[in-house]
Amino acid sequence: MRYALALADKSPPKPTNFRVGAILVKLEDWSITAAGYTLELPGNTHAEECCLLKLAEQHSTTEEKLADFMTSPHVLYTTVEPCYKRLSGKLPCVERVMRQKAWIQKVYIGVLEPETFVGPNPGRRILEEAGIDVSHVPGLEDEILKTATAGHVSG
Numbered sequence: 134m135r136y137a138l139a140l141a142d143k144s145p146p147k148p149t150n151f152r153v154g155a156i157l158v159k160l161e162d163w164s165i166t167a168a169g170y171t172l173e174l175p176g177n178t179h180a181e182e183c184c185l186l187k188l189a190e191q192h193s194t195t196e197e198k199l200a201d202f203m204t205s206p207h208v209l210y211t212t213v214e215p216c217y218k219r220l221s222g223k224l225p226c227v228e229r230v231m232r233q234k235a236w237i238q239k240v241y242i243g244v245l246e247p248e249t250f251v252g253p254n255p256g257r258r259i260l261e262e263a264g265i266d267v268s269h270v271p272g273l274e275d276e277i278l279k280t281a282t283a284g285h286v287s288g
């Protein structure tokens with residue numbers, strides 16, 4: 134989670150989103166298969182979305198077809214829980230992760246999503262119902278939220 138937080142700090146501050154870092158870790162050897170942060174790739178991208186897009190590119194495929202190429206089980210670490218609704222109307226990360234549930238077995242989150250933009254986020258329940266475990270990694274909440282909201286008007 135610390136590494137994901139370091140990634141989040143690379144994200145350009147923006148008042149209408151959170152600065153998030155995410156990594157995909159291969160279970161068999163705990164190696165990092167993909168890493169990403171909010172807005173890393175063009176198109177108003179989310180951290181989790183960047184991980185999946187970069188992996189798809191590595192396999193010369195699309196995010197939708199990525200599950201056909203990923204055989205070994207992974208876990209996703211993301212400093213802020215995957216979004217379930219986006220003000221931009223783009224596909225939320227909960228849906229993106231669900232499409233990969235054949236190989237993403239668990240999601241570790243640093244904090245629950247603050248209700249700033251879309252109110253309470255039921256994403257965890259949706260993922261759990263799809264068979265993807267979601268666990269909160271305690272201890273970094275303050276740093277994660279400070280980073281996540283750095284682009285917001287203070288006060």
Ligand SMILES: Nc1nc(=O)c(N)c(NC[C@H](O)[C@H](O)[C@H](O)COP(=O)(O)O)[nH]1
Nearest residue numbers: 150151153171179180214216219220221
């Ligand atoms: N998990 C997560 N990863 C991210 O990389 C990111 N930026 C958010 N942020 C959630 C927040 O709800 C949305 O950023 C706003 O709803 C605006 O939506 P857009 O980002 O413009 O699509 N959440």
Ligand SMILES: [Zn+2]
Nearest residue numbers: 179216225226
């Ligand atoms: Zn998202």
